[in-house]
Amino acid sequence: MFQIVRLAVLGFLALSVLYWLVSLYSRSIRRERLERAWEEAGRPGPRETFVEDGLRAYDGSVRRKLILLVYVVPPLVVLAVIYLTNFY
Numbered sequence: 001m002f003q004i005v006r007l008a009v010l011g012f013l014a015l016s017v018l019y020w021l022v023s024l025y026s027r028s029i030r031r032e033r034l035e036r037a038w039e040e041a042g043r044p045g046p047r048e049t050f051v052e053d054g055l056r057a058y059d060g061s062v063r064r065k066l067i068l069l070v071y072v073v074p075p076l077v078v079l080a081v082i083y084l085t086n087f088y
Contacts, residue, residue: 011075019070026067030058 034054038047058064 012071015071015074019067022067022070023064026063027055027058030055 031051034051035047037054038044038050044050
């Protein structure tokens with residue numbers, strides 16, 4: 001029983017690190033796109049204001065929420081493998 005709890009805790013910690021890394025990567029990609037869009041739009045206003053407004057909009061987007069699937073998909077795959085291995 002203790003091994004299952006240990007697996008769950010370590011799995012959650014590993015998935016948290018993965019979530020954090022994917023989040024940082026996605027945010028940096030969004031920042032680069034916003035900086036490019038600012039240059040292509042003819043530099044309307046201060047760059048930091050343009051980028052910060054875009055990142056605020058990104059924080060409420062569906063794409064940002066989809067990253068939370070990092071916590072759902074891997075446990076489902078592990079459960080499916082365990083089920084298929086034991087019962088088929």
